[in-house]
Amino acid sequence: MPILIVSTALFFIGMFGLFTRRNMITMLMAIELMLNSVNINFVAFNKYLFPDKLNGLFFTLFIIAIAAAEAAVAIAIIINLYRSHTSIDVEDASEMKF
Amino acid sequence: MMINNFFILLRQELVITAIIFILLFIKLGKDKSNESLLHIINVLLFVNLLIGFFPMLEGGLFNSMFATNKLVVLEKNILNFAFWIISLQSYAWLKTHKHVIEFYILLLSSLLGMFFLLSSDHLLMFYVGLEMSTIPLAAAANFDLTKRQSSEAALKLIISSAFSSSLLLLGISFLYGTTGTLILSDIGSHLSYNPLQIFAFILFISGFAFKISAVPFHLWTADVYEGAPIAVTAFLSVLSKSAVLFAFISILYKAFASLSSMWYLVLIVLSMATILIGNLFALRQENMKRFLAFSSIAQVGFILIGISGGSHQGSSSLIYFILIYVFSNLAAFGVLSLVSALTGKESIQDFKGFYKNNPTLSWVLTIALFSLAGVPPTAGFFGKLFLLMAGAAKGNYWIIAIAALNMVISFYYYLRVVKAIFMDENDQPIEKLSIPIYPKIAMFICIAGIILTGFLTVVYDYINSLSISL
Numbered sequence: 001m002p003i004l005i006v007s008t009a010l011f012f013i014g015m016f017g018l019f020t021r022r023n024m025i026t027m028l029m030a031i032e033l034m035l036n037s038v039n040i041n042f043v044a045f046n047k048y049l050f051p052d053k054l055n056g057l058f059f060t061l062f063i064i065a066i067a068a069a070e071a072a073v074a075i076a077i078i079i080n081l082y083r084s085h086t087s088i089d090v091e092d093a094s095e096m097k098f
Numbered sequence: 099m100m101i102n103n104f105f106i107l108l109r110q111e112l113v114i115t116a117i118i119f120i121l122l123f124i125k126l127g128k129d130k131s132n133e134s135l136l137h138i139i140n141v142l143l144f145v146n147l148l149i150g151f152f153p154m155l156e157g158g159l160f161n162s163m164f165a166t167n168k169l170v171v172l173e174k175n176i177l178n179f180a181f182w183i184i185s186l187q188s189y190a191w192l193k194t195h196k197h198v199i200e201f202y203i204l205l206l207s208s209l210l211g212m213f214f215l216l217s218s219d220h221l222l223m224f225y226v227g228l229e230m231s232t233i234p235l236a237a238a239a240n241f242d243l244t245k246r247q248s249s250e251a252a253l254k255l256i257i258s259s260a261f262s263s264s265l266l267l268l269g270i271s272f273l274y275g276t277t278g279t280l281i282l283s284d285i286g287s288h289l290s291y292n293p294l295q296i297f298a299f300i301l302f303i304s305g306f307a308f309k310i311s312a313v314p315f316h317l318w319t320a321d322v323y324e325g326a327p328i329a330v331t332a333f334l335s336v337l338s339k340s341a342v343l344f345a346f347i348s349i350l351y352k353a354f355a356s357l358s359s360m361w362y363l364v365l366i367v368l369s370m371a372t373i374l375i376g377n378l379f380a381l382r383q384e385n386m387k388r389f390l391a392f393s394s395i396a397q398v399g400f401i402l403i404g405i406s407g408g409s410h411q412g413s414s415s416l417i418y419f420i421l422i423y424v425f426s427n428l429a430a431f432g433v434l435s436l437v438s439a440l441t442g443k444e445s446i447q448d449f450k451g452f453y454k455n456n457p458t459l460s461w462v463l464t465i466a467l468f469s470l471a472g473v474p475p476t477a478g479f480f481g482k483l484f485l486l487m488a489g490a491a492k493g494n495y496w497i498i499a500i501a502a503l504n505m506v507i508s509f510y511y512y513l514r515v516v517k518a519i520f521m522d523e524n525d526q527p528i529e530k531l532s533i534p535i536y537p538k539i540a541m542f543i544c545i546a547g548i549i550l551t552g553f554l555t556v557v558y559d560y561i562n563s564l565s566i567s568l
Contacts, residue, residue: 011268018261027257034264041271050278056271059222059280063267066229073233074256077240081249093250096321 003044010037024078024088028071035067106155107166110174111217113146114210118203125199132193139202140189140536143182150175158219162281165219169564173216173344173417180336180424181209186540187432188329191439193534201241205333208234212341216348221270221280224345228266228309231338232259238333239326251325258308258318266305272298285353291360299357303364309342312402313372316395320379323391328438331387332431335394340420343398347405347413351566358408362492365406369489370500373399377507385445386434389511390427393470396508397423403497404485411491414565415484418551418558422469422481425547429466432541433459440531446515451524456531460519462541469548471512472505477552484558 014033021027039060046056078088085092105112120142124130150171158165185202192198211230218224236259240252274280276295277288289295304315311319323331354361376396383389404415436459438444453460469478482505490498533541551557 011264014264018257024253024257028260031257031260031264034261035267038264038267038271041268042274045271045275049275055280056274059225059270059274062222062226066226066233070229070233070256070260073237074253074260077236077249077252077256080240080243081253084244084246084249090253093253095247095250096324 007037007040022089111213113149117142118206121199143185147178147182163220163223164217166217170216183428183540184332186536187435189536204234204238215345219282238330241327247325251322254318255322262305262308265301269298269301282353289356306346310398312368313375320388320391324388328435336427365402369399369402373504377504380511400485403489407488407491409491411488414562415488417561419481422477425544426466426469429544433463450518450522451527452519454527464516467512477548480552
């Protein structure tokens, strides 16, 4: 299924972005990409393999809602971190190591 | 009938929701002093703990999304108990804090998420419960708003937990694609060694390994534990870890039973790496919180050995060990939170000569560390013994040899702290601390638990009678 290729590519683009980007907001966006690739997976499986039930679609709705909640908390944390560090580069938030 | 079931089966969740609402109304009303608030909250939490012990029905709700039985109720009672102890211990810290109610609302909603996680029989419920238990915790980790380390810890927690849950979700989506069902008890019959399912399972287990901080997914643990306030650290290391472990074992034994020959190997490798690396890193820690973080990583390694046995004994020894772990870890955190709240000191250096002015606290900390290390008269020894016995059931005795070697390493760093407390000289030891009544109760219960749980066979027999197996 070509859709699975799209979603898997999207997932790993997101993962790559999470590991390479140093800006916290961009890292959050990368995580959203990963979650959205999972959404595509669910919708595709539901439409083509199990069209008689709506399990996958409902799961997608929940993922979207929870991702929004997660982003809200993460952005609140980043704002608070910006107040004390005056930067949103992750390299600056590295006081604790090993 | 339906309504009746709703109130009986969801009782513990409803009580916690009610407490959250009561706290919200108190927040809306006029300001009360922190002390009277803490009295009210501790009494409410105690009532919440007691309500869990009333007899309970077994059954499911909402098209079997939510299922409960005696084992789940027992696990929830353990979590409730641990939360009550944490609340008692953080009295000294919260007494002067500005945001007491918010603190409890965050942690209680996380606890509620854990309850739904434990009762889930459907992957949707499972995912919602898991997220509900981690997102408030990230906010709680940032609770000291002005501390730099606190916000760094919260950032690390939220990013790594979001990453791990997206791995878990990818696993769930592949499971859904290959089996066509999301109900946990049905998934088992659809599983074969299909490559996509194995990939899904690997993603699933790595998502879990992040949450229980098994090596190689442990890197966030120490930083988050160090940066977060001690009450939140205790919550993370005891409650959230044990809730995820309970869910982990029930999913492994119920849903993935047919893949057991594969996850056996995965768990063995994970547990060996976890014990070894957890122990080696614990050797070089100077901060007490980081030290306990790595020691808790090593404990998870032992727990994984027990789970890998896959037997009835595996699950009962896990629950038994977690009960003991709650007692011993919380006793240690109780002393730490008291010292940190009253003096602000957290490093091992500061604990030198601690015995001179604070003999009681020193003994509490020592007994807790002995129990974590597994010295015989304390309950920690029996917990580890049962775990290793469950792990050895498949005849892999070299695992036991490695675990035993690691226990020797762990003695070194636990005893290093004990040596600092009792033997090392210090010009300025921590002065005599007055212990408020609530932490005193909590420490007394923890010490009683550490000493008695090992000898009361009733406890183990009861857990054993409820346990599940492959």
